Amino acid sequence: MDPLIKHTWNFTESEAVDLQKQLALKVIQNDQFNKINYIAGVDVAYSEDTDKLIAAVVILEATSLNVVESVVVEDVSQFPYIPGLFSFRELPPIIKAFEKLVTIPDLVVCDGQGIAHPRRFGLASHLGVLFNIPTIGCGKTRLLGENVEPESSRGSCSPLIVDDQVIGTVLRTQDNVKPIYVSIGHKISLPTAREWILKLCPKYRLPETTRQADQLVRKTLAKDS
DNA sequence: GCGACAG
DNA sequence: ATCTTGTCGC
Numbered sequence: 001m002d003p004l005i006k007h008t009w010n011f012t013e014s015e016a017v018d019l020q021k022q023l024a025l026k027v028i029q030n031d032q033f034n035k036i037n038y039i040a041g042v043d044v045a046y047s048e049d050t051d052k053l054i055a056a057v058v059i060l061e062a063t064s065l066n067v068v069e070s071v072v073v074e075d076v077s078q079f080p081y082i083p084g085l086f087s088f089r090e091l092p093p094i095i096k097a098f099e100k101l102v103t104i105p106d107l108v109v110c111d112g113q114g115i116a117h118p119r120r121f122g123l124a125s126h127l128g129v130l131f132n133i134p135t136i137g138c139g140k141t142r143l144l145g146e147n148v149e150p151e152s153s154r155g156s157c158s159p160l161i162v163d164d165q166v167i168g169t170v171l172r173t174q175d176n177v178k179p180i181y182v183s184i185g186h187k188i189s190l191p192t193a194r195e196w197i198l199k200l201c202p203k204y205r206l207p208e209t210t211r212q213a214d215q216l217v218r219k220t221l222a223k224d225s
Numbered sequence: 226g227c228g229a230c231a232g
Numbered sequence: 233a234t235c236t237t238g239t240c241g242c
Contacts, residue, residue, distance in 0.1 A: 043232095044232080044233085045233075045234090046232085046233050046234075047234095048233085048234050048235080053233095081231095081232065081233075082230095083229085083230040083231070083232095084230080084231085086231050086232060087231095089232080090232070111231085111232070112231045112232060113231050116231085117231080118230095122231065123231075123232085137231085139231050139232090140231080140232085141230095141231065141232090142230095142231080143229095143230070143231045144230090144231090176242090181231085
């Protein structure tokens, strides 16, 4: 999509933190898009004994949730996993995958947090600001914030709060199943993000976007390793 | 000081 | 993230 984005990020830890604080100011927290026809899912899988990794982007048609395009890239990890700096590890390969896409998505669902992050700039926000595209953060576990347990029925939710500020929503996507953590990534409001995530979870706990991308990367990793 | 800490 | 297929239960 954007050929000017750098692939090599030689940031020190403090430089990365400073960049997050700076870019966090650019996050847009309201709906800024027209019709959503294509939704992207992103994921990365890691080799256990080498530094090889596989990144994938899948594009789903918004109403049928059918996969209409998928891209896979192999890469080498260049940044360790550090809580709070997750995007600096996963974004380089994800960007390479995005640049091979033919279909430009109207919305991206990320496997990780958006503004539900120590500096309000998790993976989803970082990807959204870099590509100037609507994104939603969708985490399986909590990084930040406190909440009351949402009701046990599908669609129930409760606010994720930090310092009296709502930074996300804890959403029950299936009856009696552990909830997921949804937050604004970029160019979308929290209510709209919650609605889309629920639509993307007609049958399972995680969004179809995440499931499709996850299956693709792990099968690819298993195949050529 | 102690525990927690997206994937 | 990764170790892990089928199987038991609502």
